[in-house]
Amino acid sequence: MVTIQETELKERGLLAVSSARRLGRPILMSEVHKMDTIDPLSFFNSGSERYLGERFYWKDPSEEVVIIGLGLSKQIQSDQVTDRFFHVEEEWKKFLQDSLIFNPYKENGLGPVMFGGFSFDPLKTKTTLWSKYADSLFHIPKYMLTIVENQTFLTTNIVCTPNDDFTLFEKVIKERVQLLTSLEQDFDCKPAKLIATKEISPLQWKQSVDELVKDLKDGSLKKVVLARELRLIFDNQVKAEVILENLYNQQRDSFLFVFESNGDCFIGATPERLVKKQGNDVFSTCLAGSIKRGKTEFEDEILGQTLLNDQKNLIEHGFVVEMIKEALAESCEEIILPEKPQLMKIRDIQHLYTPVIGKCQKDASLLLLVERLHPTPALGGLPKQEAVEKIRQIEELDRGFYAAPLGWVDYRGNGEFAVSIRSGLIQGMEASLFAGCGVVSNSDSESEYMETSLKFSPMLRALGGK
Ligand SMILES: C=C(O[C@@H]1C=C(C(=O)O)C=C[C@H]1O)C(=O)O
Numbered sequence: 001m002v003t004i005q006e007t008e009l010k011e012r013g014l015l016a017v018s019s020a021r022r023l024g025r026p027i028l029m030s031e032v033h034k035m036d037t038i039d040p041l042s043f044f045n046s047g048s049e050r051y052l053g054e055r056f057y058w059k060d061p062s063e064e065v066v067i068i069g070l071g072l073s074k075q076i077q078s079d080q081v082t083d084r085f086f087h088v089e090e091e092w093k094k095f096l097q098d099s100l101i102f103n104p105y106k107e108n109g110l111g112p113v114m115f116g117g118f119s120f121d122p123l124k125t126k127t128t129l130w131s132k133y134a135d136s137l138f139h140i141p142k143y144m145l146t147i148v149e150n151q152t153f154l155t156t157n158i159v160c161t162p163n164d165d166f167t168l169f170e171k172v173i174k175e176r177v178q179l180l181t182s183l184e185q186d187f188d189c190k191p192a193k194l195i196a197t198k199e200i201s202p203l204q205w206k207q208s209v210d211e212l213v214k215d216l217k218d219g220s221l222k223k224v225v226l227a228r229e230l231r232l233i234f235d236n237q238v239k240a241e242v243i244l245e246n247l248y249n250q251q252r253d254s255f256l257f258v259f260e261s262n263g264d265c266f267i268g269a270t271p272e273r274l275v276k277k278q279g280n281d282v283f284s285t286c287l288a289g290s291i292k293r294g295k296t297e298f299e300d301e302i303l304g305q306t307l308l309n310d311q312k313n314l315i316e317h318g319f320v321v322e323m324i325k326e327a328l329a330e331s332c333e334e335i336i337l338p339e340k341p342q343l344m345k346i347r348d349i350q351h352l353y354t355p356v357i358g359k360c361q362k363d364a365s366l367l368l369l370v371e372r373l374h375p376t377p378a379l380g381g382l383p384k385q386e387a388v389e390k391i392r393q394i395e396e397l398d399r400g401f402y403a404a405p406l407g408w409v410d411y412r413g414n415g416e417f418a419v420s421i422r423s424g425l426i427q428g429m430e431a432s433l434f435a436g437c438g439v440v441s442n443s444d445s446e447s448e449y450m451e452t453s454l455k456f457s458p459m460l461r462a463l464g465g466k
């Protein structure tokens with residue numbers, strides 16, 4: 001195991017304390033160490049007692065970046081409706097101001113990183129379902145493991161106040177040693193058993209699709225995504241680490257995320273990137289249009305070809321391409337995308353998929369891009385504002401963080417947000433799963449219903465219900 005120089009932390013910490021005294025406010029000290037290999041899931045599990053409720057996990061489909069956070073050195077949260085992206089950005093900048101960052105590495109996702117996201121629609125009336133998540137919620141962890149380009153790094157973040165002294169750093173050193181030594185311990189835990197599933201108002205949902213289709217036939221709205229909920233009851237507390245491990249084994253081609261807040265846990269395996277930023281390079285994804293997987297290779301191929309040529313799905317997809325292109329054009333000089341969609345095949349479903357690449361202007365921050373893109377017509381509809389209002393009006397579900405941007409930004413401004421679909425909210429011995437689908441003027445409510453059922457599958461399987 002790599003041993004971390006402990007005197008260094010004290011010296012750096014005392015520097016931060018003296019600058020906190022000089023400035024009369026808390027100052028962040030962040031240090032990054034390169035480590036020997038650490039298994040990311042065991043790092044997450046090692047926080048299951050001490051940092052329960054204060055953990056996050058992130059992995060992109062190709063595992064370019066894996067980030068796990070334990071503990072909270074700072075929380076940025078608000079229920080502000082207007083300018084919420086800008087507000088988070090301001091808070092983030094304020095937090096980083098005058099911070100002391102000891103990071104000799106160039107890789108992304110090291111040093112101060114904030115992880116979190118935004119609710120789908122801050123104007124939707126909140127139910128108790130999402131009472132543990134503010135509309136904008138980001139966590140800056142105390143300890144963070146980053147695996148990037150096959151290298152392992154540990155970031156330690158300490159907020160130093162004018163009243164702190166060396167005892168703070170002795171405490172942190174002890175905590176960090178404890179954390180690293182607890183990694184070897186086995187985590188063993190009996191999975192909770194699923195005892196009941198309840199679809200929330202399926203008939204009413206189909207009816208609302210039928211009514212919406214009528215509206216779409218003669219109004220200015222072109223597409224609206226409608227979602228529904230599946231409530232699950234277990235015989236015991238559902239443990240995030242068990243579900244995460246299942247997702248890791250079952251849905252490795254997706255973004256995997258866990259975001260704990262106040263005792264609840266939002267978790268999922270989404271195939272959909274909203275936006276990634278690396279320097280001035282921007283990557284986004286148009287994903288809309290769905291069909292099931294085949295039971296044989298032959299059937300799967302036929303289904304894929306059917307999807308690629310299906311007018312309803314091509315239209316549903318086309319709205320997303322149109323909007324993402326326009327949204328990125330506001331901040332990007334060059335936008336490159338293929339003319340036709342291709343297929344994205346994941347375990348339970350295949351989608352129409354168009355990747356988009358852009359070069360953005362220097363002043364375009366990742367959160368600004370998120371603001372411009374959210375919600376794309378893959379989750380909201382077209383026109384954007386009208387569709388969001390329609391959803392607010394007719395959808396029974398309180399989406400909370402479902403179908404919304406979730407991801408991370410590092411202190412250099414690089415990062416990535418996914419759209420948090422194929423997800424669920426764990427609440428003790430219960431959980432809610434969410435799934436939606438793009439309704440267009442020639443949608444059929446029965447097949448949209450089947451499509452949403454299919455989209456529950458990844459989470460349902462991970463929770464032991466399939
Ligand atoms: C809304 C969801 O998925 C979205 C809707 C799709 C569709 O209607 O074809 C496809 C991919 C996603 O953009 C969901 O999974 O809940």
Ligand SMILES: [Mg+2]
Pocket residue numbers: 288289290316437438451
């Ligand atoms: Mg669809």
